[in-house]
Amino acid sequence: MQTIQVTAADVSLYHVAATRLNDASQWWRIAQLNGVTDPDLTWLPSPVPLQIPSVDPTLNSGVPGLTS
Template identity: 70%
Template sequence: MATTIRVTAADVSLYHVAAARLGDATQWWRIAQLNGMADPDLSGCATPVMLVLPTVDPSQDSGVPGVAS
């Protein structure tokens, strides 16, 4: 089940949100997809921002899909 949270300028980016809420900063793209965002930087957003978070999914590989390391 998805959760909605309120983020502020102190959250800086979706990397920070993903690390704190999903336990993996590289999962920022999952939050971005759910919220129609393309950029992990939150500095351009008027705060506070309401974001829908995906559920924590331990089966998700780290990283951005389609990008090889």
């Protein structure tokens, strides 16, 4: 796990997850770890720390328990 600084320029947890976890659909992992419910980051007034979970290669389909 690592901690990064995010700002409104990061736009959303989808973008952060795509960049850091290589899977935008895993935004919920970042949200859950940080107690966030809304993936939108455009409201942030200044940089805030955000914990990023480690990449989990077993989660290759986004949300667990959800199949297409």
